[in-house]
Amino acid sequence: MHPLLAFLLLHIITTASAAQLRPGFYRETCPEAEFVVREVLKKALIREPRSVASVMRFQFHDCLVNGCDASMLLDDTPTMLGEKEALSNINSLRSFEVIDEVKEAVERICPGVVSCADIIIMAARDAVALTGGPYWEVRLGRLDSLTARQEDSNQIMPSPRSNASSLIDLFSKYNLSVKDLVALSGTHSIGQARCFSIMFRLYNQSGTGRPDPAIEPKFRANLNKLCPPSVDQNVTGDLDATPRLFDNQYFKDLVAGRGFLNSDQTLFTFTETRKFVELFSKNQAEFFMALVEGMLKLGDLQSNQPGEIRRNCRMVNGRHVNTFWES
């Protein structure tokens, strides 16, 4: 490649990374983008209702690890271990094909314009709105990362065993308050989790050989039936009693001792978080307002690393540039 072209490419990549996020970022360059994302999500919801919850979760797993940069969507390469196989993601994150479908649809109308990182943010918002939750205006203009870091994901993402105080500490590192933590955990109003994530709390909470005493007995009997000790741990259960509806049932369940994950139920057991669980269980509007605020703050996390607009969310564009270099 001509050195000047190489310099220009690098310049485009690095200077663009300083872009400011704002609503309506694609108003001139791709006015149909938000509509197209919404239409694909609507189809996904009909095809497989759980898939929108699975896509919603991407915002958390992307943004917490080096900012919202779609690093989580990169497939492994011979020289890079991606985040898909990180501890919290392997055999767990799913519905990547929905994002592929969105990206293909968006690329058809405005190629090379809309980032995969922004697609995650729009899709998470739409997943909430399409299942009965609030709608909010998203800030856009993110770039896609040039790499992924499995080790960072392993270090950062919280385990389902976490207690509230460790979650408070983790979230505070991202400028997310106790209220944000409780509201954002309320996204477990939709979707499912695997037996794998609760075996310890059913049979050996904190190494006691006993179940978590915070589980309401009838609910525990149901969980024992769903996840007996010999179960295939990929069997899934609902995260709340209305897993297709984005509502405040999750918080009502926590008050009743019917939280699925330890990291859910701990929010009621622990005093600092309990007041928000109680508030949201009684007042859905308060939950929705806090959720929107939390999602916006989560979506604002940035890496300040160089980026690009990927053509395919699963791989960086560099591969094409390499081909160009080689020829």
Ligand code: HEM
């Ligand atoms: C507070 C710390 C959190 C912990 C410890 C946690 C943990 C988990 C776990 C263990 C699962 C099930 C995984 C499995 O069994 O395969 C799950 C599912 C889910 N999480 Fe979280 N999560 C947290 C916060 C969040 C946040 C902030 C969001 C969204 C912004 C979110 C959205 C979801 C959704 C929608 C599902 C269901 C996905 C599906 O059905 O495929 N979670 N989470």
